[in-house]
Amino acid sequence: MVLDKRLHYGFNGYQVPPMPRATRSARRRRSFKKKHEENKMCAFDLLAIVAGNLLLDKESAPSSSNTTADKNQCAAVNSNVKYEWQDEEKPLKVEACDHGSAARNFFVCGPSQVHGQGCSSKEPLVAQNNLNLRLASALTKSDWAGRSDAEKLGNDKSKNDMGTFARKVEGVSSEYREFGDCILEVETKRAVKDEPGRFGMVLSSNVANACSLEDPVVLDAKPPALASLDSSAKVPLCRNHIPNSSYPTNRDDVNVVSRDDDENSGCSHPITKKKFFRPAPRIGNRRIRKIMASKYWKVAPRFKDGTVSNPDGDLKPVFRKRKNYYRQQRSERLYPFKKRKHYAYSSPSNSYGGMSCNGDASGSCSRMHGVTGASSSFVAQHTSLQPRDSHGMRTFNGGASSSFVGQRTSFQPRDCHVKLRIKSFRVPELLVEIPESSTVGSLKRTVMEAVTAILGGGLRVGVLLQGKKVRDDNKTLLQTGISHNNQLDSLGFCLEPNPSRKPPSLCPGGSPFLLQCDTPEPLSRCPPTADVVCQGICTGSPEPHVNNLGNYIESDHDSASSPADISMDKSTNSKALVAVPAMNVEALAVVPAHRNSKQSEIVQRRIRRPFSVAEVEALVQAVEKLGTGRWRDVKLRAFDNAKHRTYVDLKDKWKTLVHTARISPQQRRGEPVPQELLDRVLTTHAYWSQQQASQQLKPQQAETCLLL
DNA sequence: TTTAGGG
DNA sequence: CCCTAAA
Known part of the structure; x- marks a missing residue:
């Protein structure tokens, strides 16, 4: 077990070490992997901690204006903050240094290669299988509420340098998490081969399974040691009754001693340290201790006793992008890393009730039940957070998604069921041989x-x-x-x-x-x-x-x-x-x-599914009724249960239909569409085109009238 | 997220 | 069918 963990906070502060050649033996790989699993957990915890500290300390947190003008210079300019934890058995040391910028520029970097090694021996290992994680933005709720629309707009990722940057990079996904009084937007990004360390290397538990197949050990008592911000998000949930402190204070049952003192933590750069922790040093300190206690150290013991007590994952990130019908539709496409969809099929509450608590963790268990009761107000909080200006921050808009609320409210504290849904099984490859003459x-x-x-x-x-x-x-x-x-x-x-x-x-x-x-x-x-x-x-x-x-x-x-x-x-x-x-x-x-x-x-292309005549018929009929600019409605009306037809598909099909109708029958390919239908297509298209034109004309006419 | 349009 | 700018 690795005891001395050093995690470096800092943009670009970490370069992925290539796995040593010697590590290629299966055994060493496993140990390598295990070691970094632990580091990964730390990374997540620390991200949450640091983020939380930054955010709770509003006064000291630089305003959002301080973005990374020069992304390459913001690394580790300021200070180091060291924390030390102590397990029952073993000490853990974590070093954190930040670049002193706003929270949104804060990066947590840690050793990577957790799952990198051995994922494929044929491919380069460097950075290939690592994730970057970054706190894209973070605000306190009150801060957020107090923001002007313009500021909110400024917080929109599309307006943000870093956000834009991130968006441009393949495989970035973001999620919102509540952390204390804060809303964190966490972006994870799978590292791309060509740009290792672009964000600084960080591990994300989300991809822990990315390469897990490489090592198909029978899963035994030891569940994969995963950690993610989910765990951190949990903490705030426990504390709704404490208005202005972000953390439950009743966590003293934890056997973790912080040897760290905020005031003399060995920080080599007092300025920053003060910056981050001045207003609530005690809270911050305690929080760290607690988080680590509740999360990290709870994970470790189960390695030995095999008891799984994991109160963490059940608290879902509270801020979700709007989930509606189309989310699913969207997610049906293969967008490997653009958005993580794991929330789509997990129940946020599944382990509340039946959670097995052992040892001193029982206290936290009861607290968890308390969380349950607080869930409604919890939701309400978020509802009040909704920006009035829908333009303000689209990503936040509707954040307390209905689905989420539903999940929360419908969950049964006693019946701790794991809700699962199998969408489909695919039968393994099957080869069939049949004569041409068969029907x-x-x-x-x-x-x-x-x-x-x-x-x-x-x-x-x-x-x-x-x-x-x-x-x-x-x-x-x-x-x-x-x-x-x-x-x-x-x-x-x-x-x-x-x-x-x-x-x-x-x-x-x-x-x-x-x-x-x-x-x-x-x-x-x-x-x-x-x-x-x-x-x-x-x-x-x-x-x-x-x-x-x-x-x-x-x-x-x-x-x-x-x-x-x-x-x-x-x-x-x-x-x-x-x-x-x-x-x-x-x-x-x-x-x-x-x-x-x-x-x-490799983004797979969806399978080609030619439209049948019946589908064309339905499409034509719907478009006749609804027009050419309302594909969502068309979808809903005529293809609601054809999950594989997206509104984009319908739009595309219409486009090709129009084209088909215009070309000579000899030029057409595929299953012939009845001429009658094609005629209707042309008619309909002409009609709605004209409608659109006149629609556009009206305002202009009005304007002209006004001017005259 | 949806629309619109090029590829 | 994919991609993505723009709304």
């Missing part, structure tokens, strides 16, 4: 039978957490860590043949519907299927590969699939599979997208 109907049957051949042998559901198989069926979800939000994010299910029944033969001599493997060529293509299906029952555990998982789990209907899968989609609809009662979860089970895996670095 479509027989093709369907063939595919169906092929599927049945695989699945019919009896199915078993496998659970993967962080890419690792959880094999102990007797563990509770809690023990496994599934009640943890972070875990939910990386929870996956897979279908496996039931070991108790002989799985249908897949390869040689297999079902007639499957590709005969005795032919030389296809033989080479067979193994993947066998591999996947056999995983979990084969004695020689196959090298689990990212791709395997990709075949296993698919929560996204829209994700591109191989042609063979297309037919699968229809024959294996998720309902049937969801019904598999093997799951010990009351609610349905979720398969979160596992797309932060390496795979997702």
